[in-house]
Amino acid sequence: MKQWITKSGYKITRVLSGRSNVFLLSDGVRNTLVDTSVSRLWNKLQKRLDNLGVQSIDYLILTHAHFDHAANARRIKEKYHSKVVIHRDEVNYLTNGDNVLPGGTMFFTRPILNIIGKRLFYFFRYEPCKPDLVVETQYDCKEFEDNLFLIHTPGHTAGSMSFIVDDEIAIVGDTLFGVFKWSVFPPYAVDTKSMVKSWGKLLATNCTVFLPSHGSSVNRDSVQKDYDKRISTIK
Ligand SMILES: [Zn+2]
Known part of the structure; x- marks a missing residue:
């Protein structure tokens, strides 16, 4: 299992990877x-935590x-x-085991989502x-640890x-993707403008390593490059 250690000695372990990363x-x-990954990986997740x-x-x-x-929350x-x-805006989904249906951000995901998205996401309901x-x-x-923050990064x-x-x-969830070589842009987003602004929030920290839920770690330069490219087109 891949690990990162910060200057204060926090250890971050990637407990699951592949389908979705769990840290x-x-x-x-x-x-x-x-995060917890998908329902069918529950046994594997428990085993890794046992180890x-x-x-x-x-x-x-x-x-x-x-x-x-x-799904395993x-x-x-x-x-x-x-x-x-x-976050407040996700509470209703979690308490109903429901998914937010995102719009596709890429030409190949948009039609797929429009056609089968709603049915698919109903199928993926969880506990x-x-x-x-x-x-x-x-x-x-700080009530439980020093120097740990949660920030709202909508998009x-x-x-x-x-x-x-x-x-x-x-640790950024799906605000960035570590899957594509050419971009950190996720294939699904409800609001792409907000997402680019959220990258700005991430870049306002001193973070140098960004751990997305899908794919491998992303460095600051890659985030900055995509941010610079897109922010000028956003009002
Ligand atoms: Zn997602």
């Missing part, structure tokens, strides 16, 4: 999990309420007694879960959030 943040005492010796998870942060991020909450954290902590704009996690969905660790590493 565990640990300071040696407390554990925070970011890491994880017995309790203090917080489960959901970057947004799509099924490939939130209820199971995590029940098994590891975690507090579930999500509903009640959140314990609802974030509005920014949340300073992919209205309530997408990014987790800023030590002002060094950002």
Whole structure:
């Protein structure tokens, strides 16, 4: 499992990769999990957490309420007694086990979504879960850790959030994609203008490593390049 360690000693472990990345943040005492991947990977996720010796998870942060991020939220909450954290604009989806239907941002995803999107997303409904902590704009996690922030980075969905660790590493959900060589632009977004502005918010931190839910880590230059290219076209 790939790991990153920040200057203050936070360890970030990529517990699952491939379908969707799941990250565990640990300071040696407390554990925070970011996203949960899809329902069918529940056993694998538990095994990986066992291998890491994880017995309790203090917080489960959901970057947004799509099924490939939130499907195991209820199971995590029940098994590891975690507090579930999500943005206000995603609460209704999570409590209903529902997905925000995004618009396609690329020429090949737009028609696909228009035709089959609604049916597909109904098929991907997941076990509903009640959140314990609802974030509005920014949340300073200092009640449980130092130098950890959640910031609202809307665009992919209205309530997408990014987790800023030590002002060094950002766990960004689907606000960026690490899949395509030529761009960090995700294939699905509800509001592309907001998403580009959210990249600006991420670039306003000192983070140098961006960990998306899909694909590999993205460096600051790649985010800056896409941001510069698109921000001038946005009012
Ligand atoms: Zn998503």
